[in-house]
Amino acid sequence: MSPRSQNDRWRTRLGDAALALVTAVGVGAGPAVMGAPPSWHGTFGLGVILGGLLLVRRRRPVLVLVLSATALVGYQSAGLFEGGGVWPLSVALFTAALSRPGWAAAVGTLSLACGLVLQGIDASEALAPGGVELLWLALVSAAASSWRQYGRWRAEHRARLVQLEQTRLVEQRLTISREVHDVVAHTLAVVGVHLNVAVEALDDSPDEARAALHTAIAVRRQAMTDLKAFVGELRDVPQHGLESVPDLVAQAEAAGLDVRYDAEGDPGAVPAAQALTAYRVVQEAVVNTLRHSDAGCLTIRIQARPRALKVTVADDGRSAAGFTEGHGLTGMRERVTALGGTLRVDAGQGFAVRAVLPLADHVTGLVP
Template sequence: MEQHQSLITWYVLFAITQATALVLILIDTGGLADRLTSAGLLALNGLWFLAYGRKLMQREVEDWRGLVYAAGSLATFAPAVWFSGNATFALFGLVPQVYMVLPTTWAFLPMVLFVFTPQILTWAAGAQPALPWPAALLIVSFSQAFGWAISRIAQQNAQRGELLQRIEALTIEAERARWSAEIHDTLAQGFTSIITLLQGAQPNVELALRTARENLREARALVASNAPSPLDGSTVEDALRRLVSAAPVPSTFRVIGDPVPLATSVDVVLVRTVQEALANVARHSEASSVDVVLRYDPDGVSLEVRDDGRGFGDAPEGFGLRGMRARLEQVGGTLSLTTDEGASVLVEVPL
């Protein structure tokens, strides 16, 4: 979009300079035939731009085809100046085009030819050039500086485009990772709990149904990009208490200290930690009991999930624990794992 708007600006500049040059030629006091010839050649110059130069600018071509365009443009501009010096005004639109279809170093020589063509032709005709030589040299210097500026702007725009593409790619990757963690922490764990419960006796069916309903709420919350459904309309203490009461392994929940309001991001981390820890206990620990303790201290909040199972052993951390660490890093928290007559997952978040 930006490129299109920029090209429109250059098209307007070229049209204005061409139209002004044509008016100056036609109102000149010279011979009618010379004026008409010069105007016709300048019109051909405009057609050459529409037929060839405009395509190069749209495609951002900067190679030998730019030399072809510059040569064709000079071939119509030079004789137009020969028949009427007022055609020189078209330079204000032609010189920028040279830099837009050629690399800066290549464009210097064609630009010099364009600028000095009126001087050379006027001198060859035995007349005094309308543009003094020092002024022509000044135009050459300005044009080269102008071309360098255009080149720098184009490079910066290209770099900005590449940077935006990289940012977009990283954003997509981060979003995919977030959704993977969300699905693992909610849907996958919920279904695992359902399977574990249904593998037991009939009394577990009602608990499995409650877990399935909770999982359905999680799915809807994910789709709506809301906080975890256990937090919906309740405190983090209540949300953790419900999760613990629905665990397939007999579990207890305690709160130590005076509860204080926490950031939503911290609430989410605490809820996800308990979900992941309880799911791991059900899948791997063979524990008979779990104790969940939420502690409020003056400088932070901690959450410990301890079971009496077989511990972590030498098994490497899985996706769930890695996702838990990633979540904690986002809120400045830490994760500690210990094995002492069972397993302990300790989460600490500073306030």
Template structure:
């Protein structure tokens, strides 16, 4: 049996014992001044034991206990000359019946008790009534109060349970939100690291491979040495840029007392440098810009930059392409990005983590992204909705830096 049930049974048994002791002491005191025959006294004590003992299971069987105590009182008071306070047992049982949610039964038993007391006094001979009209009215108010207090206690317990349930639900919801927020933050950091390291390591791999190829010739020609030197410089610059972006990304994990990173955040303003690094791998990089560029919020600016960066990473790593076109279309409500190469494409291959990451970035801002093979290559199309202009702005915003126009080398 659970500890709470045993504790409740012990409390009920203690209440029954207290009611019995009060009734017994009263009966013994009155019996000293008002003795009665032994047989009648024995019956009175038996009714006291029955009425008080019935209170032990009062929470498990509240209606039955109330009926037993009422019947014990109905027999005890006409029979006994001591008139002990056995009615307390019925009062406790009546309160418990209402507190346990048996409100209709409690009202019915209170009405039966009041009606029985009234009929009993009506049948008495004039001058022999034990309860006058005032006492009968007080008894009615007492019984009604017991039922009302029991009902109020029931409602209060239900209210406290509901408050506890809601508090527990709110706590669980808060914990779920915290876990979801932590998961989203981990995914965001994972995408940042994937894009930064994937792009930079791919370029470093291509450039270092080219340098080793030039230096591997016996003897290395002067032109080969110059090309190898240029490739190594590109490796140096790419690794430096990768370290800068890596430090900026890991800055979100810094302690609260560390200074904030001061390096500029990645965005479309750095797109010319990104295209130049891609061109350093031997790609012919072409650009096309349509519409009027507008400043973007930093998160959206970073997402656009990362989509182009990851697309170029896939081109240099997998496409075996000779040229790539990067197009930006600044529409009135959205920025459209297109990266198309003339490589071998990826027909029939499932999308990798890079493409999934780009799609997640676009969806995070209400946009969409498609990556598919096209005749003669592979194409990535992204649409990023632009935020509405701030109301009441007096001057037009300064345009964001853009790549060179179509046809110019990056």
């Protein structure tokens, strides 16, 4: 058992002991406050019985209430207690009403009726004392009902917190898997292109083949560094931004593509989340061009405007009509949508990806 659980158990026991003591003293001395003579065998004896029963009220709430009511009626029938038929049972009534409100109301009403009868009060005289006792019974029942509803709300709240935590963990795993996918997919695509170049140029141009192999080795080394960071310490994973897009351009050019890169506005002012998403959009588009297209020209345009960041990546490859989105494009779309943006893929003439990301000042309403 954890120290916190032990502390909670001790607090519960001390609370029960305090309520038992208050009940014993209240029932023992209460009638004396109203002018009735105290009696060690009467009021104080009943107080000890009612207080002692409360020590097990959590395990047997209805049984404790029935035994308490029986003791109260027994003392009243013996003329040893005349202090009331409901208020001495307040704690037992409250505890039983938390789980068995019908039983609590029935036992409380029956105890009140027996008390009035045993005191010899007729119907005309029972209105005042009976009305006060009945009102007290209603207040105790209402308090128990409110506490019961609060307990249910707390349970539902905790369940929602657990569900949110599980959702957060799932989203975190999805984010990590996307990051790993982006790194691995990009690396394999670039390395594959350079290996093909090296194979084709090995006989006719050894220097070109050597340069292609060196580039493939460098890309592979960078990918291993990134993956090691993911596995080793996820919180310290290096996050790319728009400043890393020129590296993608250089890799695409090294693979034989004619790349045109235009950057408008101030990319350095773009928030980190949008900058990372834009980088991943460009990276995935470059991967698709290297993998699935015979394009010779690639255009990358990034427009950092006051209200939105626009990213366009297009190539002049063969038509890709009828294509289906894979994990890369699906992850790209989810990234963009999570930031309140839009993503459009055009596979008519060549392959084009267009993403629009609203900047932080205009998406704060998305944060709960």
